[in-house]
Amino acid sequence: MKVFLGVDWGGTYIKAGAVDSDGKILEKIVYSSDKLWEKQNFLKEIESLVKKLKPFNIQAVGIGAPGIINTKKGFIYYLPNIPGWKNYFLSDNLKKKINLPVFINNDANVFALAESLCGAAAGKSRSIFLTLGTGLGGAVIFDGKILNTEVSALELGHVPVTLKGKVCGCGGRGCIETFVGNKHLVKRYKQLSKNMREKIEVRDIYIRAIKGEKEALLVWKEFSFALGIFLSGMINVFNPEVIVLGGGVSGAFKIFKPFLWEVIKKQSMWPQIKKLQIKKAKLKDAGIIGAGLLARDSFLR
Ligand SMILES: [Zn+2]
Structure with missing residues (x-):
């Protein structure tokens, strides 16, 4: 061996x-x-x-x-x-x-290579992988192979989801990363709860949403709206069998999953999502x- x-x-x-x-x-x-x-x-x-x-x-x-x-x-x-x-x-x-x-x-x-060979996307030939953390990283496996040019990788975090929007770290405007990155989530929660001083992490927003707190739930709804719009574009282009979510923010999957599906069902081509699965990454x-x-x-x- x-x-x-x-x-x-x-x-x-x-x-x-x-x-x-x-x-x-x-x-x-x-x-x-x-x-x-x-x-x-x-x-x-x-x-x-x-x-x-x-x-x-x-x-x-x-x-x-x-x-x-x-x-x-x-x-x-x-x-x-x-x-x-x-x-x-x-x-x-x-x-x-x-x-x-x-x-x-x-x-x-x-990450995509591991999850597709022995993790959440094992046995699938078309999959999309996102790592949700400080930024948004991603990869696409199509026909069993990583979509890659000589210069890696696909810059999924910098796909724009709006014509206007904030300037991103890349210099562009309205990138998906500016809506789902963990710093944005924390800042948005502080704005909504009108408490800019509180020391808070994404995990706290998750726990508060589980407890039913309105502001925390709204953060995850907005997050799901942006991510859902982005993923719908990806679904319409690549027709994936599975979407695998990893990274720290994916720890809140339980709370945002229903909101995310709601957006995807409205925004994607229906034949594309008949068999689609959205899963959390599996490997430690x-x-x-x-x-x-x-x-x-x-x-x-
Ligand atoms: Zn960008």
């Missing part, structure tokens, strides 16, 4: 694992540091992970990175939340250190598993 190193790379952490060909994690290592913006620190850490996992005889390394990647060249254009990483040949530089093949993709694509370590499977598939190819 061949074993691969899967690396889930966040802003201040590396979650890594020895992943077998079936996507099973044999050993998991979590490393936290606020110095990962320094390239040499990152490279050194991956080198030490490979050494620690030596008994598994790692064949190749897969990395899910939070930003814009050239997947063919293993080149990082930039990582929005990790300063210091711009225009860098990560695969080549890492290969020199560890003497193993290295494959990189965007973290949303890696999709980032590690997906990166391991990325290494497996790229290596075997």
